[in-house]
Amino acid sequence: MGAPEVLIERLNRGVRKRNARWTFVRDQAFGDALTLRRFRLGNGLTALTLVDRSAPTVSYHTWFRVGSRHEQPGKTGLAHLFEHLMFNETRSHPSGDFDRLMERAGAEANAATWTDWTYYYENAPRDALPLLIELEADRMSNLVLRVPQVTSEKEVVANERKLRVDDDIEGKALELLYDSAFRRHSYRWPTIGSMEDIRGFTVRDCRDFYRRHYAPGNATVVIAGDFDERKALSLVQKHYGNLPGGRAAELPTPSKEPSQRAERVFQLPAPTPTEKLLIGYRAPAFSHPDTPALVIANEVLFGGQSSRLHRTLCLDQEVALSVRGSIAPFIDPGLFEMWIFIREGQRKAKALELLDREIGRLGRNGPTALELEKASNQIELSFLHSMETAGGKAEQIGFYETVVDDGAAVFDRLAAYQGVTAADVKRVVAKHLRPSRRTRVEIVQRAS
């Protein structure tokens, strides 16, 4: 890699259009051996590059700051439907061309949508990078939205909803949990949308959404892997430099969720042989200073076979088949989700009592030194695993850039986890994991 200022000067030489001129923003260390570089194109597109020659592959991510939180009641699921539509026809490429060209090049292309973001990615052999840049730039501005594509894709999404929600007990329970735990904030509706809303989308809805959210100023491109930085930036300049700039879309601010003062309990009858408990405690935002200590608490309670709840519920008491916990990594406050899969013939009341006992103990006494060491090591292991491939690195960079405005913050986050003390865990458990702050969905058997 050359000096970024020299690189930019060369790339901008002879370029008159303001939108196509690069600005170098900064270098950041990305671990001990790599450097993350931040550039901005005149039209507002942010590009983050991470050259890593450990494998002959490259990963190209495009993150948009739009997710289901930006939708309106009656139009839920639009961000996700739109993700599907982005694989269709453009003014330059007929329907099916995108996938054909990607697959012929050996690239894996896919996308994901959640509450706060939508991202598109390709993992490809290094030689395919020019194709990835061309096709991603093309669909950012040239997408063709017509009735046949929208109709067909709505049917695919309706089927996806049946797969993931209507016929899936966990999906259905999660939908009920978020709908019950949130009363104002847009986190209350599912990212896939309601079936009624999916069926009701029009081509006009899709065109409006595209104009509003899919623009360089609302996107971050991440390129990670084995590539020539100068050539890559030159190609980005060539293909994105013609796109109009302007301000990023004015996004509606989701309503602030009022605090919860009492436990909420719901029952979900389902055709299942075993009962299950899904519990959501109100949790702070991903960037909140309490979150690292809560993540350590999650590891102590649910992390692997030596965790407190696995040991108590699954091994010693044999009340549950499995347990798991996770904290939603959202921009605004979300939920600390806990699942207990109860064994046939066992009582959910017993499982809940044991859960409360362990959480109470952790809130009163904190974790032991061994538990802290285990949690720290396990989190380090997960972190290293997430960094194994170019695609893994690009995903981490894109996520942190979109959620906390700093693509290299994954290392700060690891340091924060490793700095958590027993007192921190004790404090956050006592503060956040109180029954009055939780919503409980009890999945009960319905006779068939």
Add this chain to the structure above:
Amino acid sequence: MRVLVESSDVLPLVDLEIALPVGSLQDPTGQEGLAQLTGHLMRRGPRGLSQQRFEDRLAALGARLSVEVSMRSTRVRATVLRRHLEPLLKLLADVVWRPALRAPDFAKLKRRAQAALTARLDDDRTLGAVCFREALFGEHPYGRTLSGHADSLARIGLQQVEEFYARHIAKGAFVIGVAGDVTEKEARTLVDLHLPSPRRRAKKESVVPPTRARRGRHVVIIDKPERTQTQLLIGTLGARTLDRDLFPLIVSNTAFGGTFSGPLMQQVRAVRGWSYGAYSRLLHSTQRDAWYMGTAPAAEYSADCAALQLDLLERWVAGGINKAELGFAQRYMINSHCFDRDTPSKRLEARLDVELLGIPRSYIDKYDQRIAGVTRQQANEATRARISTRDLTIVVVATANEVASSFQRLSGVKSVEIVPFDRI
């Protein structure tokens, strides 16, 4: 003893694997699930350490350990932070060669295995997959489920586990794999220090009879209430690993249902929007394993989707793939092959497959040449020779009274069997 090493200093991580050529094919008839129970009981830790202390030790090392049992292998896998490699290797060796196999652990494990069978009833995809293999292979060992049935688990006691362990694992052949931040010399030194003496152990490959297809097209409906969507599997016998036309068949199958751009995905999803996914898979083993198509259409057009898939299958087998489809599949497979080897653990797995499963080394070393060398004639002849359109197993997880009559009307169907989902 073979030690395979894939070095990479990119991350301070090491993957370790002790791979044993024993799996569910060694389950005695009536004791299906024995290999998996044995592997999972070994996972509960070595002699001298309670399960709790064993789990604490693993977690404190920053290690994850799994024992994965398949039809033909048991793989004891661990990932560990580089700084804790040596104690983890020692622990791993104890798990394999000094397992505690305690009675109380066994009793709990067996109850857990039985509870897992019940919990599996929630998972339509798994129900479909289990039933498909049973329906396709019948009594043949390839039709066995790894986790067994409630009846077969009930017949297994600790004594059977101890005997299985003593017979197949304690003195059986094994291969060691090490991948990640360790040099070959370091890895070999550590293995020599902590693993059993490197005497060569005979690898006993069990003799499996040839698989046979049931004549005709047969439908099995797994009847589950309230299904708005169905899981649909349509398939027949696939290939043997050593079939001369394996690579032509792999290429042909990739052209048909191995990519998003192939006719199966295009016709089912892109044109009609009938299913989120649509794919075909070719499995190979010492005897002919399975070939199948998988989709998940809504209940109201599940049979229509099955009819479409049968039509596409017949066209593929009778008409073959054209030159453009062949070239596309070859480019896709060769260009994307870099993702089969972009981490040291993936490279290690490929080498372990060679050692353990009898996969010819050239399948790995000369993959690109083998794919590129397939001609259209070879691909189409292999498809016609191997893929039957007449003898098909069709499994659908659905609410039976909503789909049974429409599946009965599918072309060439000889029988429709309805099985309650809680009897799988």
